[in-house]
Amino acid sequence: MGSLSANFVDVLIVGAGPAGLALANWFHKSKIRVLLVDKRAHPTLCGQAEGLKSTTVEIFESFGIGSQIWAEAHRLEEIAIWGHSEGVHGIRREQVMQDKVQELGKPRECMLQQSRCEHHMAHNLLQSKNVTLLRNIRPSSINIDSKDMLTSEAYPVSVQLSRMEIGSEDHQINVGTIRAKYVVGCDGARSWMRKALNVKLEGDLTDSVFGVMDFIPKTNFPDIRKVCYLRASNGTILLVPRSNREVRMYIPVESGSELSDPKDITLDIILEAARKIISPYNLDIATCSWWSAYRVGQRVGDHFTTHDSRAFLAGDAVHTHSPKAGQGMNTSVQDVNNLGWKLRLVLEGKADPCILDTYESERRPVAQDLIAFDRGYLKLFSASSNSFDDEFAKASRFTTGMSIRYSLSNIVQMPRGLGDLGPSLLKLDLVPGKRLADVQLVLQVDGTTTRIHQRLHASGQFRILVFAGDISQPPLFDRLRKVGTQLADDSYPLGDLIKGSDPAQVEVLLIHCADRDKVELLSLPEVFRPWNEEYGYDYWRVFADVESAHEGHGRAYERLEVDRLKGRMVIVRPDGYIGVVADVDDVESARMYFDRFMRVVV
Amino acid sequence: MGSLSANFVDVLIVGAGPAGLALANWFHKSKIRVLLVDKRAHPTLCGQAEGLKSTTVEIFESFGIGSQIWAEAHRLEEIAIWGHSEGVHGIRREQVMQDKVQELGKPRECMLQQSRCEHHMAHNLLQSKNVTLLRNIRPSSINIDSKDMLTSEAYPVSVQLSRMEIGSEDHQINVGTIRAKYVVGCDGARSWMRKALNVKLEGDLTDSVFGVMDFIPKTNFPDIRKVCYLRASNGTILLVPRSNREVRMYIPVESGSELSDPKDITLDIILEAARKIISPYNLDIATCSWWSAYRVGQRVGDHFTTHDSRAFLAGDAVHTHSPKAGQGMNTSVQDVNNLGWKLRLVLEGKADPCILDTYESERRPVAQDLIAFDRGYLKLFSASSNSFDDEFAKASRFTTGMSIRYSLSNIVQMPRGLGDLGPSLLKLDLVPGKRLADVQLVLQVDGTTTRIHQRLHASGQFRILVFAGDISQPPLFDRLRKVGTQLADDSYPLGDLIKGSDPAQVEVLLIHCADRDKVELLSLPEVFRPWNEEYGYDYWRVFADVESAHEGHGRAYERLEVDRLKGRMVIVRPDGYIGVVADVDDVESARMYFDRFMRVVV
Known part of the structure; x- marks a missing residue:
């Protein structure tokens, strides 16, 4: 982590618990300057939250720390x-x-205690010179200048920071004022930020x-x-x-x-x-x-964002509930998983600031559903309950998070010509606004297995998943060739988003279901194995839905309900949620999707 | 790691490559004082060995670092x-x-490069106050006093240590003399120790x-x-x-x-x-x-031990061969996996020093086989070869290490009434001198899965595995009850070895193949779930060979060829090799096995 070399940062994060640390990990190895402050002098050592749902482990995987966390859990x-x-x-x-x-x-x-999750997230940030973590530092006043908020270059947020004198419980020492483009309160159930932003529970x-x-x-x-x-x-x-x-x-x-x-x-x-x-x-x-x-x-904030999306609240700061369902740390990490990439893309000039509004519209309903669930769950605990089993099974499914579906917006779009799809809840099928199910795939080039979310690093990239079907059949291979050509040749913005580098704003991945030995990687359209003058070919974009050597068959097509002949195109947001679903050769839908909010950075 | 507080140590290890570090890990959290010196000023950074065979990963698992290594590999x-x-x-x-x-x-x-394997082993030792690692230190002379060698309390080994002056290539500065009970040369192909001990390649x-x-x-x-x-x-x-x-x-x-x-x-x-x-x-x-x-x-040392088993050589110091079969780091780690527990038990007074002689008798034939294999393997590389496929398949099996079988000795004993069993090579069956195959089991108490070698920590404990069969059948449950009683009630030495604590010298594990819901852990004989006044019950000794919730069925009985009615008793050495195999209720064989070399420590 770097040291605080100026009074200006892009993002000020208040609170270095699970939410604050996870948010900071979204800026890992970027050029965005982040200051993370925590009023506690020491990291969490024991107690607190503990349960990790599989979705949360997937987020840790996207940060590159999933295997350590899974091994220790x-x-x-x-x-x-x-x-x-x-x-x-x-x-x-x-x-x-x-x-x-x-x-x-x-x-x-x-199960892994909060202190260890925080440790792995903080440790990961040690490699990031752009992120600074300061402990025993708290905000003592905040001002957000409404005149400044419309220019993206401005630093409308001013926060005065102070530290506690050691050995004293109330003697705060002013340590200076920080200016930030955005501020995020991740400071827990007794959030100072929530009060300062005048958000009501x-x-x-x-x-x-x-x-x-x-x-x-x-x-x-x-x-x-x-x-x-x-x-x-x-x-x-x-x-x-x-x-x-x-x-x-x-x-x-x-x-x-x-x-x-x-x-x-x-x-x-x-x-x-x-x-x-x-x-x-x-x-x-x-x-x-x-x-x-x-x-x-059991309370939810009336707002998750204020000041025209310059200030945000996440985690326990805007929703509290019983810890029994093990949702606290999970929901906190998932809140900032929603917010992190949006802030990153806006700050990098890659997306219109309008996407920041979707943080509240996507996450507040999740918190409200959680509180409603929690009320029933607490009752379940006290009831003598004939219906306990049913209720319990329902609860297990709810807490798994598979019923979350974000509403339509600039970044969750319906396929052309389709009305609303209705709730699909626990099915793994591909629906805009739902999280992409974590299916296992086999890498074409070397036969190793991966689950898809292990591959979707938290880099801020969108991904176009091309489910091309059984491309050992000549008509399907021809169709794939056309799709590949169109994706690469599209005029503004799609081709530019795909062909940029370090990294490309949109990464194209191919998932076929042909026998692997009937597919030659280097015979595929170049967009699926692009050449880089510095590194040679990119060998890590093509996957097969086949039996693996040691870990069985992922059955991705079957589980995601993708027809092996028709195929499917799916755009996945940087946070692993589905942006839009289209026919496999409907490149126009992809173009339209990005046209709504993406900006090409050359 | 501790600092060197005296000139006396139990074990001096020369060389902190894979062999030296793995050997030091055998003394992790023990009371044995270990000094590990390496002539290089810095750890390995790149290059060198890389391939890890599954057996080697199992050894890392027994050190508690397997999951990190596997995650990174x-x-x-x-x-x-x-x-x-x-x-x-x-x-x-x-x-x-x-x-x-x-x-x-x-x-x-x-594949994981040597530098990372060394890192994880060295990092693990940071928790061990009894192990000291010094870099830029090398031996400059050695003397082993033959008069002293017969008393276990003596320190017959004297080694003068020196360091290189920084910036100089040949100016050694004497830093003192260290006295040790045992010395192990793990100092690579150009071993100084090998020459000093007058061992010929x-x-x-x-x-x-x-x-x-x-x-x-x-x-x-x-x-x-x-x-x-x-x-x-x-x-x-x-x-x-x-x-x-x-x-x-x-x-x-x-x-x-x-x-x-x-x-x-x-x-x-x-x-x-x-x-x-x-x-x-x-x-x-x-x-x-x-x-x-x-x-x-392609060379093997004429001795692996000298001076009445007070000095040892391991790894490249006593065998060199082509790196192509990826055997270098593996064989080195496996050498010291054989030596480590023997030194530890002898130093702790738990075993007769006679077991140290088995290091050479067990590991030198492995090295000789490896050289013979390597000759053929190198030829395979140059041959135009019609028989390439066959030879290659054979080679894959050899390098997997499943054909290793240590000869009979005090610590590898034939079952009573049986002659030599003949070679079984690649079968997973239970044969004294072979490595226990790494089967997957389900923990009775909570349904989690483990592979057996993940459970067999490198603590220096022997394990008696009681394959009790389908204990939901009353006669088999009765038999188990008798076995449990006999194991606990045996007079010297078996009962004492089993009932000692912190940890017991011999740990008894039960592997049944009944439905888990027909077995109540606390109804089993106490030896399988002993009570400890400090910690309560030990819940981690009973396993089932059944379908797991998420990782399939291990089929341990089938793979190890254990009859579900007859059962089997297997004694596993601290290094994961099989010491003896007996009928499930033949407690006398277990008693006889330990009587040959174990000493009860109260």
Whole structure:
């Protein structure tokens, strides 16, 4: 990371938690100057968020840190449901089910504590001279100059920064004023930025107080190493195993009584509440590495952006909910995954600033859906519930994130001649506004496997995926040749976007389903294996949907519902969401898509 | 790593290449004081060895660094064979085959440059206060006192250490004398230690001179991203793709001519030789990160240990051969994987020093086989070869390492009542002296998958694997209960070895093939889920050979040829090799196995 050499930056990020660090990773190795400040003097060490959904792991993969995170994460494969029993035992095991959504084709979630996720994101930024992270620094005042906001060269945001004197709790020392083009508040549930921007939270605190503890248990409860919903007559524990022999438990403690202020809760009170629920099994703590007590708030900001899209809020700063569904860190990272590429492209002059408006229009509904879901989910916890299984299965699917679909806009367009497609929810099919499903493919040139999101690095590039079908058939090969020629030959803007370099603004990838040995890479149209005077050919743009040597068959065409003869063209946004879907040879649709907001940078 | 606080260490390791660093990793987090010295001032940065066979990755897994190495490694899936063509093209593609040995059930090899392997091993040692690594330090004289060698408390090895004055090539400065119990020379092909110990290399230099270069190619050769054997009329290139757009090429240059001294070879000469072979395809170098020229020596030390097993040699210091089969770094790491645990157990008082003699008796035949293989392999490269395919398939199997079988000794014992089993070579079956095949299992307690070698950490522990069969059948469950009781109740030494802690000298693992939901972990005999007052139950000792949630079925019983009714007991050495095989309820065989060399430490 670089040091702060001037008082002017492109982006000021307030808060270096998961949201702030993930946003900074979107500017990794770019020329955009980023200052990331955090009021805490030290990084997170323990506790806090932990569950990572597969989509979030895909985002880490796009940052280049997915394999480290996946290698370190604790895997979860099973969920045990325990219910109230009238017999001699207070609770009994009702069922054990796999923690699996078949459609995903890979694990749905894993566990890695927030501190390690933050570590990997911060470590990745060490290679970025353009990003500076300062700790023990907080904003003390902010001013956004409305006169300046219309010129892209201006720095309308002025923020005064201060640091705490060591050993003091309230003596702030002014360290100077920073000018920025954009400011993003990622400063958590008690966000200073939210208040400064006058954004209001809509919704309420619930009357439920929960305790949470990370500990090594000494117990004879048999499912202590499984994800476990323990629904006794006197409350429900959510148990999640962690690495290093530890488990995490979320436990309801007395509500509505004199103990309802979380500050009055102690570890002993939490343990005692847990013991009552898990009885007749015994429960002791060998060591406890972290614990906390909290009252759940279910609230969403009335705005996610202010000042004509010069100021943004992301993560817990604009939505709070129960941590039980494991959505906190995930939604935060996904917020900035939506915002990061938009800021980057606008700052690089590659896209019209109008795309910044889509941050609120795309992410606020997701937060609202999440709060609505969370209300039902919390009730599920307290209900005695005949419908628990159904509700639970629905919840698993919701939290997987496959039901998210961004609405139509400049960057989510309907195919020509088609009306609205209606909700497709859990299907993996290709619908504008949905996330591209993470299918496995085989690289044409060397037979290695990759999942598509591993290939889609967070570089700010759009991708045109050409599903060309079985190109060992001469008519389909001919069609591909025409598509390749048209993509490269298009006059403004498509050809320029594709043929630029370092990197091209739009990358063209080919996904065929022919036998690999019937396809010669260097006989394909050049746009799929362009020559670079410095590096030679680009060998990494052509993929086959075939059986791999060691990892089975990805069945991408089948899963994405692409016809092996008709094929399909799909434009994928830099954040992995689908921009538009068209016929495989409808190059005009691609041209029209980019024409709405992209600017060619020579 | 700690600093050198005294002139006395348990083990002095000379050379911090792959062998030296891997050996040091065997003492990770132990109480054994290790000094590792290397004459180079800096770690390896580029070039050198690269191929990692699956067995070597398993060893890295046992050190706890396998997932990082695997994540970073470049995958290889295909091998293209090109032959001489009489037509207008000088060479033509004969076939493309998968780089796969079906029996392995996982990829056979991957590529990661030596510098990164060394980095991960050195980084792992940073957590070990008992291991010190000093660079720019070399031995200048050695003395081993034969009078001292019989007492285990003595330090018979005296080594004078020196460092090079910076900027000077021959001015050594004496830095002191180190006393050690054992010394290991891992100092490469030009080993100082080998000469000092008066070990002779048997065998010869060949008359072949090769060039090797790591570079980004600019070429129209179509298989540039595959492993490729290019056999033209004027020589054979071995091409191996690397990460970062680079490839490595091994190229024969003029031999028997005035250029036969490798020192006279230049990058231009190597490139020119490569161009002649790859013609009519063109070949240019975009950037070259490393190149070298060498004459292949095929030699083995007449001894691997001297001075009554107080001094050892490992890796290139005692065997040299062509780098083409990618065996150099692999054999070096495997040498010290054999030696490391023996030194550790002897130094911890847990095993009789007699086991140290097996280092030479086990590893020297492996090196001799490797040289014999290498002679044939080099010829294969120059031959016009009708039998190329057969020979090549045989070679792939040899280099996978599955044909290694250590001879009978105190630590490799035949089952009672059985004669010699004869060679089983590539079968995965359970034979004393062979490496345990790396089968996938499902953890009983939480349904997560693991491969067995990921579970067998390099802790110096032996493991008794109890393949108990389908224990949902009452007679088999009864049998298991008896086995569990006998293992725990055995009088000296077995029960003591098993019940000791932190960690136990022998760990008992259960591998059943019943449906997981018919097995309750806490109803199994205690030896399979022991209680620890500090940590509660050990939940990580019981595995099932069943379908996993996301990674298929490991078919361990079938692949290892274990009968689902009869079961099997297998004792696995700390290095992952099989010590003895017995009937599942033959606890007496286990007792007899350990009685030959193990010492109980209270």
